[in-house]
Amino acid sequence: MVIDRQARLVAVESWDDYFLFTLESPQIACQARPGQFLMIRVSETSQPLLRRPISLHQAQGPHVQIFFQVAGEGTRLLSMKKTGQQLDILGPLGNGFTIRPELRGNEVFCVGGGRGIAPLYYLARELRASGARPIIFYGGRSGTDLPLKDRLRADGFEVLISTDDGSIGSPGFVTSLVEAELKKRRPAYLYACGPVPMMEKLAEICRLENLKAEFSLESMMGCGFGACWGCVKKIRRNDQEKYLKVCQDGPVFSLEEVVWQESEHG
Amino acid sequence: MVIDRQARLVAVESWDDYFLFTLESPQIACQARPGQFLMIRVSETSQPLLRRPISLHQAQGPHVQIFFQVAGEGTRLLSMKKTGQQLDILGPLGNGFTIRPELRGNEVFCVGGGRGIAPLYYLARELRASGARPIIFYGGRSGTDLPLKDRLRADGFEVLISTDDGSIGSPGFVTSLVEAELKKRRPAYLYACGPVPMMEKLAEICRLENLKAEFSLESMMGCGFGACWGCVKKIRRNDQEKYLKVCQDGPVFSLEEVVWQESEHG
Amino acid sequence: MVDLSVDLGFLKLKNPVLAASGTFGYGLEFKPFYDLELLGGFVVKGLYLKPREGNRPPRLVETPSGLINSIGLQGIGVEAFCREVLPQLAGLKTAVMVNVCGEEEDEYARVAEYLGRHQGIAALELNISCPNVREGGRCPAQSPESTYRTVKKVKQATSLPLITKLSPNVTDITAVARAAEEAGTEAVSLINTLLAMAIDLETRKPKLGNVMGGLSGPAIKPIALRMVFQVARAVKVPVIGMGGIFSAADALEFMMAGAAAVQVGTANFVDPDACLKIIRGLQDWAENHGIERISEVTGSLQL
Amino acid sequence: MVDLSVDLGFLKLKNPVLAASGTFGYGLEFKPFYDLELLGGFVVKGLYLKPREGNRPPRLVETPSGLINSIGLQGIGVEAFCREVLPQLAGLKTAVMVNVCGEEEDEYARVAEYLGRHQGIAALELNISCPNVREGGRCPAQSPESTYRTVKKVKQATSLPLITKLSPNVTDITAVARAAEEAGTEAVSLINTLLAMAIDLETRKPKLGNVMGGLSGPAIKPIALRMVFQVARAVKVPVIGMGGIFSAADALEFMMAGAAAVQVGTANFVDPDACLKIIRGLQDWAENHGIERISEVTGSLQL
């Protein structure tokens, strides 16, 4: 059940162009699951027109958190909101990650690239609460792209870090770090969120290693709640390839379901 | 010569929906004359698209002032600017009021309705400096529409006040106050700025009383510097009625020139 | 208390606000937001005989105050609709309308005929104006002749009232409207989207998988309003206006220009409550202006 | 150093950025802002044989990301222009173009003929697409036949190169472009404004004195870009693209879609330096992308 309401912005933290907002919304907080998202109104004028989809980064008590990176005009306007302001949000939307009872006691990889870490923190906490042992992979272009690393560690998670420029953590793509780690241990499941090339590479690795996995996809969204058919991706389900709605049938899909399409990389 | 530049907002005063901004712009300040205006960019997005015309309310040292009322989205956005921000302004634009040497030693009426007071304060100061004796008529719907009255008096001007609702000053339209005053004394000239019905009534009075006068007109403006032909009003000049540009041929026109058009009241 | 109802002749609406096809899913998507019975009515997403895959993504681009879409009428087809969706809408006290599509004239007629055999449909909206399904953005509503032929054929296939949806991508929309009227349409609705495009500078490719798409939203409102004004003076059948309606004020402009009712499209995405807010806004405006029947507003523009 | 020049065949431009007619006065209005010689060129306001009063105000309405104007080609007429303005533009090292208007085909030819007898004009732009001067917003560019006839007549009246300016208020803009090409136009420019309208709820009157007007600005960019893309694939003569260009990125989209040069209109009002900033932006973009000649961008869209 979707809710449409005003949520008060109660705290703002920021690092360069990354922002962590804490919003007061008891209704959303108590219904939310990791991997779900909000549609947020960023402007009061018709410019930009559409809401912006942002994942839930945390839900606790009456509060939810979002973690986002300024990517363009919409997220820039969002980043300018001040504590005390009301945000116009819709949510929680979409299907989240599945948290499987059989993962109890097992190691699980959570791989986030850049802003893709947003839903994974929430997921990792829920996995831990369910008895699984999440290991967080957190990759970025540079050290400044990993503002949450200390916080994740302070929360008791095992966090493996990589940067493309080698400024901190292991140098290179986070996918190489996953590959290296797979030589040491085998997780029972892999969850990922990040840029398409990262997820596509992870999908390849998972297929090779015969690992089960789930991916959270991004897509341009018109509505966020299934009304426009604008957000579709090609998905393999029941032996058929179909355009399914990322907002409603996703944004999380399983390894076997996602059809990576050359054309949509750019 | 028009200048296009960034001006820093150095002070903001406000009363309900009236705002007085002080801007730092030595170039504009040293060229400006009363009755001229600025074109001000109010938004960084395409919404609203156009600049807004606002009269110069004062020019002194390196500073100019503007005084405006929130009338819609554009002036609302303008009112939200904060001290220290840069405003993107064009100006000084248009022809100002004429300050005639022969007015020296004579009484002159300056009649402002609501936000129409904006250019008249500047004019009154220049008139006084030139040796004329300006009397300011300041009318509004209610007491809250006359935020500048004390300031004008503190500056040593004779200020006659009226409100439609009679909350302060003489009750009724400012035009009735002018009529009443004309029974007592006869000015050498009349200058006016305000809503069309006010100015039309004043024009009638001036014709009856055989008074010379100048009016500052408003018009929807595309550019403010003569490039679009969007701001025209019917003007009588050299025995011909023509559409002249308010931005370039005005915004100040003489009594004989203005053709009041029924259709444009609304 | 203002009377918000409007009578289209073939159909009475409890108020003049309808949700536009393609922006309201099959209606069910909006149940979480409000009681659908508060609406004048809604038009479900366009349907063909068979399920349809739709166009290749990306399918949406935001533009200044606008949205380009190239969905390409993805949908479950009319059979699945009647089997799975219609029963869930059964008994709703609001006008449920279906947007009818076809590859060629025959298919339109067959879809209409199929729907005509089912209960619970107040009217059909004939979508001869989608710019996303044929080569080069073309559609039947771009010519009076093909409009006439298609409407005629569909009229013969069903007794359900027919609203013909017009395309703005034409030289003279009044000629097309008159052709639809002559062929017997009960009403016309306009406008569908304007054929448009956007390019990604980095990849040098069109931003839409389908190259071109249809522009909607506030950006197009002034064009839509002009067309509604022109069409309302050219035909006698009721005109249903749309294109960038986001507020009650927008809706009132369309009504003054001659629209008997309005549809709200893109606004449903930005604010799922948009239709409801517009209905309340019409009510308030009428009260403040001492208007007893909202239908008085239709065509009240002073020239 | 990037080569920004473009060769239209009949005219070499130092860069592809022109100021659009009706938004740049007679050029002189922009002298306070920058050196006009920095421009690729500019097109002065539309001219008839005689001075023209223009339409009754109000003439402008702002709309979401757009502007509707109904100026109605107010101007001093071609004689006064040649006598009073042209000498002031004489010797300017940039392409000065004149936008040619006419009540009927004959007047277009006579204006062109008159201008052809003067020095300092690089090309004529034939304005057969203004929506503000004829009943119902109609114009010659709405039919291939009248376009062909008008272009043909003007070509016979002058040897100045001719750019035919097309209207977006048509079903198939490529048919009109081809007609202009067949009649011998040296280039086509597009788009002129889209016929539009706005209503004042309180007075219940149209917001424009002339009822309808032409929509320009960012709102129309996606439609303009689509039309430039279509026309560039339909004709061999160079295409000059415009409609909502406010930035170098916008200009590049039009060039990728097939425009050899672009015109900047409404942006000149919002930012008098707009053309200059766009020229600099093109330069920067080309440098950052290792492009030596900006003309390489024309038509480089990947399908």
Ligand SMILES: Cc1cc2nc3c(=O)[nH]c(=O)nc-3n(C[C@H](O)[C@H](O)[C@H](O)COP(=O)(O)OP(=O)(O)OC[C@H]3O[C@@H](n4cnc5c(N)ncnc54)[C@H](O)[C@@H]3O)c2cc1C
């Ligand atoms: C389900 C979902 C959850 C998301 N969660 C987060 C999150 O938690 N934190 C975060 O920082 N970002 C998240 N995103 C991405 C975020 O929505 C986009 O960065 C944002 O919409 C860009 O808007 P903009 O106006 O700032 O940029 P624009 O100027 O609109 O675009 C900038 C760039 O972002 C791309 N983009 C635009 N819209 C989207 C979109 N809907 N999805 C993906 N890319 C887009 C554009 O193609 C362009 O390359 C999520 C996206 C989806 C679909």
Ligand SMILES: Cc1cc2nc3c(=O)[nH]c(=O)nc-3n(C[C@H](O)[C@H](O)[C@H](O)COP(=O)(O)OP(=O)(O)OC[C@H]3O[C@@H](n4cnc5c(N)ncnc54)[C@H](O)[C@@H]3O)c2cc1C
């Ligand atoms: C030469 C000139 C000098 C001006 N000086 C001042 C001043 O010193 N102080 C001040 O408060 N106001 C002044 N104005 C009026 C001011 O420009 C308008 O109030 C403002 O542009 C409205 O913009 P908006 O976006 O807030 O309102 P909108 O939402 O655009 O419109 C609100 C109302 O204002 C009217 N309006 C819009 N634009 C104009 C315009 N250009 N001129 C007149 N009415 C308009 C609209 O028709 C509408 O009724 C001046 C106008 C002109 C032409």
Ligand SMILES: Cc1cc2nc3c(=O)[nH]c(=O)nc-3n(C[C@H](O)[C@H](O)[C@H](O)COP(=O)(O)O)c2cc1C
């Ligand atoms: C995403 C999207 C999908 C649409 N799908 C349809 C459709 O299936 N059938 C149809 O007739 N119109 C369709 N339209 C057009 C709308 O019904 C409407 O005519 C148009 O968007 C203009 O109105 P608006 O500006 O209020 O959105 C669609 C529009 C959008 C934005």
Ligand SMILES: Cc1cc2nc3c(=O)[nH]c(=O)nc-3n(C[C@H](O)[C@H](O)[C@H](O)COP(=O)(O)O)c2cc1C
């Ligand atoms: C106020 C105004 C006046 C215009 N006058 C003319 C004109 O005289 N002749 C002409 O061909 N086009 C005229 N146009 C159209 C523009 O040249 C241009 O084609 C159109 O505005 C689209 O470009 P833009 O969105 O960059 O403004 C005018 C446009 C505006 C806004």
Ligand code: FES
């Ligand atoms: S975003 Fe509208 S259906 Fe998914």
Ligand code: FES
């Ligand atoms: S506002 Fe453009 S000419 Fe006056």
